[in-house]
Amino acid sequence: MFNKEYRVALLTIAHKEIRRFLRIWVQTLLPSVITTSLYFLIFGTLIGSRIGKMNGYDYMEFIVPGLILMTVISNAYANVVSSFYGTKFQHNIEEMLVAPIPPWVILTGYISGGVFRGLIVGLLVTVVSMFFSDLQVANPLMMLLVFLLTGILFSTAGFINAVYAQSFDDISIVPTFVLTPLIYLGGVFYSIDMLPSFWQKLSMLNPVFYIINVFRYSILGESDISVVSGFAVILVFIVGLVLFSLRLLSKGVGIKN
Amino acid sequence: MNALEIKQLTKCYGGGLRALKGVDLQVKQGDFFALLGANGAGKSTTIGIIASLVNKTSGSVRVFGHDLDAEPEAVKRCIGLVPQEFNFNQFENVFDIVVSQAGYYGIPRKQALQRAEICLKQLELWDKRGVASRTLSGGMKRRLMIARALVHEPKLLILDEPTAGVDIEIRRSMWAFFKEINAAGTTIILTTHYLEEAESLCKHIAIIDKGEVIESTDMKTLLEQADEESLVLSLDRPVASMPEIAGCRMSRVDDSTWLVSVQKQTGLNVLFAGLDGAGITVTGMRNQSNRLEQLFLNLLDGKRS
Numbered sequence: 179m180f181n182k183e184y185r186v187a188l189l190t191i192a193h194k195e196i197r198r199f200l201r202i203w204v205q206t207l208l209p210s211v212i213t214t215s216l217y218f219l220i221f222g223t224l225i226g227s228r229i230g231k232m233n234g235y236d237y238m239e240f241i242v243p244g245l246i247l248m249t250v251i252s253n254a255y256a257n258v259v260s261s262f263y264g265t266k267f268q269h270n271i272e273e274m275l276v277a278p279i280p281p282w283v284i285l286t287g288y289i290s291g292g293v294f295r296g297l298i299v300g301l302l303v304t305v306v307s308m309f310f311s312d313l314q315v316a317n318p319l320m321m322l323l324v325f326l327l328t329g330i331l332f333s334t335a336g337f338i339n340a341v342y343a344q345s346f347d348d349i350s351i352v353p354t355f356v357l358t359p360l361i362y363l364g365g366v367f368y369s370i371d372m373l374p375s376f377w378q379k380l381s382m383l384n385p386v387f388y389i390i391n392v393f394r395y396s397i398l399g400e401s402d403i404s405v406v407s408g409f410a411v412i413l414v415f416i417v418g419l420v421l422f423s424l425r426l427l428s429k430g431v432g433i434k435n
Numbered sequence: 436m437n438a439l440e441i442k443q444l445t446k447c448y449g450g451g452l453r454a455l456k457g458v459d460l461q462v463k464q465g466d467f468f469a470l471l472g473a474n475g476a477g478k479s480t481t482i483g484i485i486a487s488l489v490n491k492t493s494g495s496v497r498v499f500g501h502d503l504d505a506e507p508e509a510v511k512r513c514i515g516l517v518p519q520e521f522n523f524n525q526f527e528n529v530f531d532i533v534v535s536q537a538g539y540y541g542i543p544r545k546q547a548l549q550r551a552e553i554c555l556k557q558l559e560l561w562d563k564r565g566v567a568s569r570t571l572s573g574g575m576k577r578r579l580m581i582a583r584a585l586v587h588e589p590k591l592l593i594l595d596e597p598t599a600g601v602d603i604e605i606r607r608s609m610w611a612f613f614k615e616i617n618a619a620g621t622t623i624i625l626t627t628h629y630l631e632e633a634e635s636l637c638k639h640i641a642i643i644d645k646g647e648v649i650e651s652t653d654m655k656t657l658l659e660q661a662d663e664e665s666l667v668l669s670l671d672r673p674v675a676s677m678p679e680i681a682g683c684r685m686s687r688v689d690d691s692t693w694l695v696s697v698q699k700q701t702g703l704n705v706l707f708a709g710l711d712g713a714g715i716t717v718t719g720m721r722n723q724s725n726r727l728e729q730l731f732l733n734l735l736d737g738k739r740s
Binding site: 181270274 | 465487488509512514522531535538543545587
């Protein structure tokens with residue numbers, strides 16, 4: 179299934195994707211670092227000191243994991259949606275369609291780019307957060323695992339968005355009207371315990387809620403939910419979206435006539 | 436073995452458009468094959484299906500014995516495609532485009548770099564290897580797509596209007612290159628609107644109209660169907676009227692230029708003997724239009740009427 183030719187093709191796509199976002203690092207890596215620094219400064223340092231404790235932690239400590247993960251989510255998503263749509267728009271997707279590359283290699287190549295960008299930006303923001311808080315990572319391996327799974331999940335979501343997108347507007351609609359509300363309502367800035375019962379139950383449908391809580395656990399050792407159920411939900415979403423993406427690629431939806 | 440064998444190929448697009456209505460085609464290994472047709476006739480759809488860019492509705496496609504449905508990757512390895520539209524990343528440089536394409540075909544990087552160098556040198560693009568592809572001229576962009584299509588050494592090269600918008604000098608050098616790689620064993624399928632190109636390059640020809648193949652034969656047989664030759668004659672002085680010559684029709688372009696249609700069985704000697712007898716001296720002569728062009732139009736007219 180994974181022969182030498184597939185490995186070369188996969189490395190070619192992944193290398194190309196990584197090279198693309200590194201070449202334009204001012205557009206791809208820097209903005210998240212600056213935006214998150216402002217969040218740390220305004221919400222953490224200035225407003226946070228007046229809010230007091232959240233789940234027993236300083237407000238700054240509480241929001242740091244969510245803010246780090248927010249950058250991973252948005253960067254992984256943005257990398258794949260813009261790159262794959264650009265490839266469709268310029269028709270150079272045809273370079274891959276005419277070549278003997280199975281759909282899973284194409285998908286994995288694009289996801290690799292998204293995961294790598296998410297990982298780099300996530301680590302940069304983690305370093306920046308150390309200037310604003312006394313960040314102690316409880317479980318570094320789990321933290322990296324969540325980076326990885328989050329990158330895979332949202333890179334795949336970005337891929338699906340790009341497959342269906344017909345215009346550049348379509349690749350900004352989902353991040354603006356779906357992804358951003360999911361992130362903000364996923365518990366980046368508050369604990370779910372603060373919500374009324376109905377909104378607590380509604381939050382349980384939001385995949386970002388599980389990811390942020392698992393990530394918060396990896397850093398603080400504290401979470402609103404069970405970590406095992408959190409990982410289970412993330413894996414279910416990943417499997418579902420990956421299978422759906424492979425189906426779209428196999429049928430040529432949005433890329434073949 | 437046939438390089439390409441298509442049977443009863445159909446394609447219905449969403450909205451009900453039947454682009455292909457049962458196309459049958461055979462291209463022999465080593466052939467230089469012209470696939471001609473008017474705009475919208477179904478050429479690009481046929482090529483798109485062969486190259487896995489378009490999903491077929493029904494029918495079968497075999498490339499060097501490999502069935503497209505059963506062995507799609509084997510089929511893809513055999514084919515190099517030069518599409519009609521520029522479809523490379525405009526922001527990437529020339530060398531990276533060709534090297535990446537080799538990578539998609541599973542060619543290890545070291546070998547990919549060597550092959551890309553060979554292809555770019557063959558297509559006279561080596562000096563441009565470091566520039567962004569969007570900065571190339573139209574002719575260079577066409578050659579870049581040819582280099583990219585050849586990097587994995589395909590057995591079947593499909594050229595979809597490869598010289599569109601290219602000046603005559605570059606076109607001639609591209610023709611020479613196509614002849615060279617065909618002589619070296621690569622089977623070539625060419626679509627073009629320059630029928631002179633098809634006539635000078637191709638051994639076999641198929642004409643497709645409204646999704647159906649209306650003619651598929653060898654070039655020599657087809658050209659023999661032409662029953663008259665139209666010539667434009669330049670005369671040494673103005674002539675008000677031309678002599679009546681059996682088997683020839685004359686029409687005036689201007690006083691010193693006349694269009695003459697000569698039936699094949701009449702022969703040009705009769706024409707020149709008649710003109711000589713009338714004291715008319717011909718100083719120049721050219722074909723009014725390409726013979727294939729006339730046949731192509733006749734076939735389309737015949738089919739449609």
